[in-house]
Amino acid sequence: MSRLLPPLLLLALFGSACSTLRGRADELARNGQFVEAASLYDDLVSKDPHDKSLVIERDGLRGKALSQLLGNARRFRLDGIDEKAEDDLLRFLDRRAQWNAKLSGGLESSLLEEMEGTHRHLRAVIVTPASQGHALTAEETLIRKRPLLAHKEMVGIQREMESSVLNSGKDTCGRLKAVTSDTGPHWRELVSRYCRHWREIAPEPAPAPELTSVPTWEGQVSGLDSARMALLRSRLARAYELSPWYSPAAKSQPELLLAGRFDTRRGSENVAMTAPYTERVPYTDHEERKETIEEPFEADETYTDKDGKTQTRKVTKVRTYTRNFTVPVTRYRDVARTFEYHALRLSVEHQLTLSSSGVLDTRRAPLATVLQDHLSESSLEHDVHFEPGEIRPRRASFTSPEGWLEGRVELMARRFAESLSLHWRESYCDVPMRTLDEASRCARAGTTLPTPAHQLLSEVLGDDAARIPALFVNR
Incomplete structure (x- = not known):
């Protein structure tokens, strides 16, 4: 039966946990890991928001963490390692926004300097290639820098970079059309x-002329019903639509052949099973014991009466002695036993072969995609209940053929997509x-x-x- 812990014990346990967490936070702070220490103090404050000492310590660590992050960014920038500088600047801005922190004058000044350094670097890696007509190259860098540029402090730089890339793309578009x-x-x-x-x-x-619409599929996969065949065709059609061979405006439709077979074999057999268990068996043992016996006896005792004469009288005394004897006792020992019972072993085996083939490039051999797979499972079924051997009734459980088939169809679609891409590359x-x-x-x-x-x-x-x-x- 559960019992509620006394309030004083609960307070002691809570205080111990906080003390441990605070100790870890203070250790991180001593090692200069101010961001991690501040995060632990966030947990401490959330557990005890009315403890002003925790809030003061946390706010102090936040300030040190921001100063450290911005300082790291400045050092990387001075060393010419712009990418690492911007990684730390992003961490600084993320934490500042998360903590809604106000910066001191010194940090504000350092932030402005770091933003200027970032601006110069982004002009070199984004604006310069954009001005040279390499809009996609510039856009690749812009996408990578978007988390940094998303901060409100960077909005002006963001607009400049995006405008530069977009204008470059528009200009290059005009040049390509010409x-x-x-x-x-x-x-x-x-x-x-x-x-x-x-x-x-x-x-x-x-x-x-190389491009076509979605193929038509002829043929049948033996063992698949109409719903499963429709699923297979739709997945292959989707893969084709994402391939280099497809154009929604194309009029021609290639003819591809689907073939294969899906078989399910089920089996059952009676099997003899054994389960080990341990039984506590009583047996009779003999135990040596010792007892103390007190035996009364009469003896003569002399005494002096009131007249000073010696007299004799009978008194009862007790003599003590021990004796050993044996008694039967019941003891128990563990004996290994085997419980025998019968069960039904059920088995299921699915086998699937799929192939899709057809001519897409008349100069080459037909495109062929093949998938062969199988699944074999077996399980016991019985109604026996024997608790000492932990034997309980069980029912056989197997993977559903629908789920397994759907997974194989998805795999076939992926292989089909890979074959289409490879066939295009080999052709062109x-x-x-x-x-x-x-x-x-x-x-x-x-x-x-x-x-x-x-x-x-x-x-x-x-x-x-x-x-x-x-x-x-x-x-």
Whole structure:
């Protein structure tokens, strides 16, 4: 039965816990870890908000933590390590906002100096490439710096950086639209995607002949009902829509073949089971004992009467002696036993083979994606109850075939997507390239450009060429 702890004991335990936490916080502070120490004092204050000494100590640690973070940022900046300086500046601004802290004049001055240093650095890594027409390169850095620029102190710098990047993207869009040396559909689609990224309008060309709409699937997977076949086709269709081969405006539909088989085998057998257990068994033992016996006896005793004569009388005395004897006793010993019972062993085995194949590039062998997988499970079932052996009735439990199949369909879709991307790269990236259109066609794969494609696009886009495939990732 549970009992409530006395109030004094509760206070003692609470005080001990706080004392331990405060000790850890003070140790961190002695080691110069002011941010961590202040966080522990936050916990202490939340537990005892009326203790002014805790609040004063916490506020003091917060001030030291802010000073330390800003000081670290200044030292990194003076050493020319701008990225680390801005990491500590971000931590400083995050903590200042979290604590709603007011800064001393010295910290305010240091913050302004650090903001000026950040401004200079961001102009070098964002404004400079943007002014050179490398808007995607500048945007990559801008995205990385957005947590820092999101603070209210940085709003002016943020606006300048975003304006610089956006204007650069718009200018580059106009420059790309003016390129007339290549009018192929893939290059024009690249220009269209680039301009849309910067909220500019550029005509979208008719789909290139390599591009198709969602395929039609022929064939059947034996053992899958209509609902599961519909799920499989929809997952594969979604994977195709995200692939380089797809265009929503394309008219042609490739024909792909689905084949395979899904089998479920069930089995059952009676099995003899044993369960060890321990039984306490009584037995008779003999125990040696000793007892003390007091035996009365009569003896003559002399005494002197009132006349001074010696007289004799009978008195009763007691003599003591011990004797040993044996008695039977009941004892217990643990004996290992085995409980035997019968159960039904049930088993389920799922086997699945899936394949999708078809021609996407008439110059090459058909694209083929294959998945083979199986799941085997077994479980016991019985109604036996035998507590000494911890045997209780149980029912067999198996993974649902629906859940397992859905997971395999998702895996097939991922493999299909990988096959589509690889097939595109082998068709249009692992070949000689001489034009912007051919390089742009390779970029549709959404992966790192091979050297020939990168060199061709760099002639027009400079450093942004390496970032062009990202425009095709989210189709």
